[in-house]
Amino acid sequence: MTVEKWIDDRQAHGTYTFLRTDAVAGSRLSAEAVKKALQRSVARGRVLKLKDYFFVIVPLEYQGAGGPPVSWFIHDLMGAIRLPYYVGILTAAAQHGASHQQPQEFQVVTDRSVRPMTAGRVKIRFFASQYVTKAAVTDVKTPTGTMRVSTPETTAIDLVRFVKAAGYADNVATVLSELAPSLDPKRLLTAVRLVNDVPNAKRLGYLLERLGGKRLCEPMHAWVQRQSPRSVPLRPDRPVINAPEDRRWHVLVNHPIEVDT
8 A cells, every 4th residue: 555545545434644653664665765755745835744753644625824723733743742742721721712813833731841833824832831731721612623722710810820831911912801711710719829939929819800700710819828928020021120119019110001901
């Protein structure tokens, strides 16, 4: 069997990823012959190579985009890399309906630094968190299976923790305003306590209350009050000279929040 025919058969059975070793075993060709065949397939856009050993089959309708949606293969990719993961930050927020501003990249949280990957027109960016295996996630169905996505509550605290990736404070506030109806106060406290990040818990509480979500914040506020009373800047990258303080959350408001409606 040719590698090309083996790829066609794999797609016909609804499977869109494979390892190089799969192609060798399935075609029964030599490793060198498979290598050259895959090089030809990559060159003509039939498959997408994300790692030297991991490939994604590109259906005809997605060849113009350079590859199928990342949601089709992210679970298999992370399994091949052997890293824990969840889809997070702005990509997760969009999955939960907070899609006012579509993310320009597919954002994945894992437990170590991983170089960005390009999948057709989409960049996959990775963010390191030591809490990735403990964070609350949910399995979301995709056309090819499932992928792990942070819950709305995990997403909320991650938006503040990874504020640069989330487009800074104004965009975080905009996304939170859309995410708020999906948040549960007790689950939000659990998500915040998991990462034990008091400064960002204060920022999140301040933002949610500014957005009218005081009820959501009561359990989290009670926890924050038992932690360090030290004030934190709303934007760590900006000076705090003459910045007014929100005494409820101990946040120095060094940036006026503007929510994009």
